[in-house]
Amino acid sequence: MNPALWLLTPLLFLVLVGPRRRNALALVAAATVEVIVATVIAIGDVDPGADALLTTDATARLFLLVIDWAFVGVVVYAWNRARVDTTRPEASARRAYLGIAFLVAMNVVVIANHVLLAWLALEVTSLTAAPQITQASLPGSRGAAWRYLVFSIVGLGLASLGFWCLGHGGADGAHASMRFDVLAQTPAPTDDPWRDLGFALLVLGLGTKLGLAPMYSWLPETYDEAPAAVTAMLAAVQFNGTLVLLVRVLQIPGARDGVAGDALLVLGLASMAVSAGSILATRNIKRLVAYASINHAGVIAIGLGLGGEAAYGVLLYAVSNAFIKAILFLSIGHIEQHYQTKQMRDVGGLIKDLPYTGLFLMVGTFALLGFPPFGSFLGELLILSALAASGQMLVFAGFCAVIATTFIATGRSVFPMIWGESRIKATWSRQRLLPHLPKLVLLIALVMMGLYLPASFNTLFREVAASMGSR
Amino acid sequence: MSTALVVFVLVLLLPLFLASWRVSLVGLASQGAIMAWLAYDRDGVTTVADGVRLVDLGLVRSLIVPVALYQVMRARGTSARNDVIAPNLVSWTLALTAVLVGFRFAAHMPLPDSERPFVAAAASALLLAMLVLASSERVFSQVVGVFRFENALALFELSRPEPEAEPGFRIGLLVVLAATLGLARWYLRTLTPTGDAPAPEAP
Numbered sequence: 001m002n003p004a005l006w007l008l009t010p011l012l013f014l015v016l017v018g019p020r021r022r023n024a025l026a027l028v029a030a031a032t033v034e035v036i037v038a039t040v041i042a043i044g045d046v047d048p049g050a051d052a053l054l055t056t057d058a059t060a061r062l063f064l065l066v067i068d069w070a071f072v073g074v075v076v077y078a079w080n081r082a083r084v085d086t087t088r089p090e091a092s093a094r095r096a097y098l099g100i101a102f103l104v105a106m107n108v109v110v111i112a113n114h115v116l117l118a119w120l121a122l123e124v125t126s127l128t129a130a131p132q133i134t135q136a137s138l139p140g141s142r143g144a145a146w147r148y149l150v151f152s153i154v155g156l157g158l159a160s161l162g163f164w165c166l167g168h169g170g171a172d173g174a175h176a177s178m179r180f181d182v183l184a185q186t187p188a189p190t191d192d193p194w195r196d197l198g199f200a201l202l203v204l205g206l207g208t209k210l211g212l213a214p215m216y217s218w219l220p221e222t223y224d225e226a227p228a229a230v231t232a233m234l235a236a237v238q239f240n241g242t243l244v245l246l247v248r249v250l251q252i253p254g255a256r257d258g259v260a261g262d263a264l265l266v267l268g269l270a271s272m273a274v275s276a277g278s279i280l281a282t283r284n285i286k287r288l289v290a291y292a293s294i295n296h297a298g299v300i301a302i303g304l305g306l307g308g309e310a311a312y313g314v315l316l317y318a319v320s321n322a323f324i325k326a327i328l329f330l331s332i333g334h335i336e337q338h339y340q341t342k343q344m345r346d347v348g349g350l351i352k353d354l355p356y357t358g359l360f361l362m363v364g365t366f367a368l369l370g371f372p373p374f375g376s377f378l379g380e381l382l383i384l385s386a387l388a389a390s391g392q393m394l395v396f397a398g399f400c401a402v403i404a405t406t407f408i409a410t411g412r413s414v415f416p417m418i419w420g421e422s423r424i425k426a427t428w429s430r431q432r433l434l435p436h437l438p439k440l441v442l443l444i445a446l447v448m449m450g451l452y453l454p455a456s457f458n459t460l461f462r463e464v465a466a467s468m469g470s471r
Numbered sequence: 472m473s474t475a476l477v478v479f480v481l482v483l484l485l486p487l488f489l490a491s492w493r494v495s496l497v498g499l500a501s502q503g504a505i506m507a508w509l510a511y512d513r514d515g516v517t518t519v520a521d522g523v524r525l526v527d528l529g530l531v532r533s534l535i536v537p538v539a540l541y542q543v544m545r546a547r548g549t550s551a552r553n554d555v556i557a558p559n560l561v562s563w564t565l566a567l568t569a570v571l572v573g574f575r576f577a578a579h580m581p582l583p584d585s586e587r588p589f590v591a592a593a594a595s596a597l598l599l600a601m602l603v604l605a606s607s608e609r610v611f612s613q614v615v616g617v618f619r620f621e622n623a624l625a626l627f628e629l630s631r632p633e634p635e636a637e638p639g640f641r642i643g644l645l646v647v648l649a650a651t652l653g654l655a656r657w658y659l660r661t662l663t664p665t666g667d668a669p670a671p672e673a674p
Contacts, residue, residue, distance in 0.1 A: 120643045127650045131657075146610070146658045153617055153651065154604065157624050161597070164627055193580060 003046045004054040004111040006037045007064075010104055014097060023096035024079040030100045031072045034107065038064040043456050050181045055113035057181070058463035059251075063110045063244045065460075066319050069445070070236035070326045071103055073438035077330045078229040080435040081337070095132055102128040102233070109241040115163045115178045118245055119156065122209070125238055126152035132233075133226040144218075144225035151218040155208030158201050159245070165198030166252075180248045184467070188254025199260035202249050203267070209242040210297045213270040220278070223290035224342070228333025231286070235293050235325040243318055246304065251467050256307050264305030265395055271298030272402040279409040284342045285335065288413060289328045292368055295406055296321045302399065303383040304468075306390055311468035313382025315461050320367065320375035320449055323442040328364040330439055331357050335417075339424060344413050349422035356436045360443070362418045367446055369407050375449025472588040475512070479505045479592050479626075480570060483599050483619075487566050492544055492553035495615045496537040502596075502622045503533025509589075510629055523641035528625065531645065536618055536652055543659045544611065555603050555612045562606060569598035589630030596623035610662050614655045621648060 010030035017026050040046065042061040050057060105124035112118035126149065133145035166183075167176045177183055189195065204215070211219035223231045249255060256264075275295035282288050296317070303314030332342070334357040339347050350358030367374040380403075387396045433440075448454075453461065462470075479502065486498035507529030516522050556562040573595030577587050600623050603616035 116637075116640045116643075120640070120647060123647045124650075127647065127654065130654060142658065142662050146613075146662055149654060149658070150604065150613055150617060154601075154620065157620055160624060161627060164624075168631075197580075 002049070002051055002054050002056075003041055004056050004060070006041070007034065007107040007111060008104060009037060010034050010100055014100055017093050017096040017100070023093055024075070024082040027075045027096050027099045028072075028079045031068070031075045031103060034103055035068040035072045038068040038107070042460065050113045050179075052179060053114050053117055054111045055181060056111060057467075058460055059244060059247055059467060060111045062315070062319070062460045062464050063240055064107065066322050067106055067110060067237045067240050068103075070240075070322050070442065071106075071233065073326050073330065073442050074229050074232045074236070075099065076438045077232070077333065077435065078227075081229070081333070085337070098128045098132050099233075102132075102237075106237055106241045110244050113180050115167075115180065115183075118180075118248070119160055119163065122241060122245060123152075123156050125241060126156065126209075129230070129234060129238060132230045133222055135225070135227060138225060141225040144221045147218045148222040151208055151215060155205045155215065158205030158208065160205075162198045162201030162203075162205055162249075165194045165201060168194040168198070180251070184248075184251045184253070186253065188252075188257065195254070196258035196260075199249070199255050199258055200263055202246070203260045203263045206242055206246045206249070207267055207297075207301065210239060210246070210301070211271070211294050212267045212297050212301055213274045213294070214267075216271060216274065216294050216297075219294060220287050220290040223293065223329075224284065224286045228286075228329050228336065231290075232326045232329035232333075235290075235329060236322040239293070239297070239325075240318065240322050243300065247464070247468065250304055250307065256305065256469075261305050261307070264301045265392065268298040268301030268303075268305060269395055269398050269402075271295070271301065272399065272406075276402045276405040276409065279406055279413075283344055283413070285344050285347070285414070285417070286329070286332050286342045288344070288410065289325065289332065289368070292406070292410065293321075293325060295402075296325075298402075299380065299383060299399075302387065302395065303379075306383070306386050306392075307469040308386065309389065309470060310383045310386035311465040311470035312461060313379045313386065314468075315379070315464055316375045316449055317379025317383065320379055320446055323446045324364055324367045324374075324376060327360055327439045327442055327446075328368065331360045331364060334435075335361070344417055346423055347417045348420035350418045353422055354431055356431045356433060358418050360436060360439050361414070363443060365410065365414045365418075369410060370403070373450040374446050376446075378450050472591070473509075475505050475509055476588050476592045479509075480595060483592075483596050484566065484570065486615075487556050487599070487603070488563065490552050490554045490558055492549065492611055492615075493541075493551065495553065495555055495612075496541050496544075499540075499615065499618050499622070500533045500537040502619070503528055503531070503536070506622065506625055506629060507533060514632060519638040520641050523638055523645060527641065527645045527648065531648060531652075532618075532622060532625070535649075539652055539656055540611075540614060540659065543656050547660070549611070553609065553611060555615055556606045562602075565602055566599060569602055570595040573598055583631075586630045589626065593623055593626035593630060596626055599623075610659055614659055617651070617655060621651070 013030035108121035208215035482501040577591035600619035
């Protein structure tokens with residue numbers, strides 16, 4: 001039996017869903033089982049084999065760790081919210097069913113070795129995420145959820161068309177394989193317009209799901225309107241699931257040679273520019289981090305477009321950002337819960353009012369901005385150095401200018417929230433550390449990626465980078 | 472080009488020029504029925520996968536989707552008029568151009584002759600669906616755009632026989648389509664009071 005099938009175990013927890021007090025716990029239990037299985041597969045002595053449907057190759061093992069650890073952090077936060085505030089929707093049966101289905105589907109995306117299976121599973125994650133974005137108390141969230149759904153359908157539709165073009169095989173009528181491992185071993189044919197079109201559509205379609213310009217407009221609204229836990233789930237988990245699919249596409253020989261490589265550079269730089277302008281304009285903390293997510297997607301796209309020596313940096317950056325976004329969105333959830341606002345000018349003195357939240361927002365912002373010693377710093381540095389080495393000096397200059405703008409705009413808005421004067425006079429109950437423990441675990445992982453990666457994890461990063469063209 | 476594909480292209484175009492939501496639903500139903508006929512005519516029903524595809528095209532897309540959307544619109548007492556694209560000369564020209572571009576695309580790509588008309592019609596359908604989605608402000612029109620988009624993808628898949636047509640995948644696609652319909656119905660019912668008011672911008 002393929003060991004990856006154990007990742008379907010959380011489906012058993014669907015039977016626990018029902019009474020309100022049990023639902024959030026069922027989700028935590030499902031996520032815990034999933035993270036244990038994922039960790040054993042990733043760093044245990046499990047045969048990294050592949051069959052027609054599933055694979056536990058290095059890409060799968062690395063991203064299983066990322067998405068499942070981030071998901072555990074998110075559901076523990078949601079469980080705590082549901083425990084503290086019984087009016088919150090986190091413990092509803094609908095959210096528990098959808099959450100477990102989302103978790104399993106996301107894991108299937110990561111371990112899928114068949115194009116159609118990966119695509120179907122990603123479609124399921126979108127269909128299960130959309131209803132979770134909706135909050136009964138926020139009518140605007142329905143519009144955001146619908147917009148998310150439409151963009152997801154269009155993005156994944158374009159991606160499926162891209163796969164169809166890749167499999168077309170030209171005028172000779174031959175079909176290409178639908179197995180990722182076979183595709184990654186197939187030499188690139190010369191001058192096949194279907195292939196070029198396929199890769200371009202895949203970049204555009206999956207880019208839509210990642211929030212790359214020009215089809216990014218769903219992202220700020222969705223991240224803003226959804227509950228904090230769902231936003232963190234989309235930003236840290238679904239983003240990386242989609243990224244796995246894009247990485248698998250770019251592992252196909254010759255993927256970057258045509259229009260796709262250039263498209264990734266252009267879309268990446270455009271996304272960064274759009275996000276920098278929006279960060280300057282926004283006064284809403286959740287939107288600010290949402291725009292920063294578009295910025296990250298842009299940096300990752302540029303790194304993927306470069307490939308080769310940038311691959312290791314892209315992986316460090318992507319994994320770091322999964323944890324950064326989870327830490328930031330969950331911290332923003334706490335801020336929203338206490339201050340009942342997302343407006344940055346209404347929040348001040350967090351470090352005194354809510355010390356743990358303030359601390360995590362501060363550290364998360366430093367990591368977001370690419371400060372050392374976080375993995376995001378090292379990742380960004382490696383991408384920049386690969387960009388300079390590749391001679392793409394125009395992109396390099398644009399990249400540096402946008403990063404500098406983002407740095408100033410984010411610092412200007414966020415730091416007064418942390419160290420400024422308290423604007424709302426209230427007596428807060430003392431914050432307990434326990435609800436923040438998942439964020440602490442993610443933070444430790446984040447620092448480790450910048451300072452010291454244990455050999456087994458480093459090998460995993462290197463194997464994936466090698467599959468993307470790194471030496 | 473076969474008569475069925477010519478009719479398919481007409482069915483794509485006509486609802487764009489007639490400002491009625493009922494006509495839009497008839498258009499969706501006709502697209503599904505024509506695709507079901509094309510699939511049956513070429514492959515028959517020799518495998519389980521063929522059967523599932525026929526259910527998908529002939530039952531779900533041509534009957535269940537339009538009827539399910541009709542029920543919501545009827546229940547909400549929506550007025551008969553509904554433009555899926557803006558009713559002006561620019562939009563109509565763009566629609567006709569989309570069809571032309573679709574056919575030029577198929578003419579230029581390396582394809583067996585038997586596939587060329589399918590790809591031309593599918594590319595036209597895809598571009599028209601994108602046009603509907605890009606220019607629609609109303610939820611219903613966006614829902615129609617989404618299902619036009621899904622139909623265009625189905626026609627692309629239909630353009631050549633699948634070598635690995637596993638029934639499991641076909642069932643999976645069918646379930647995803649059904650779930651999309653369920654969510655579309657829910658949003659159509661709850662997003663706006665009458666289901667026809669402006670919706671958030673779509674791609």
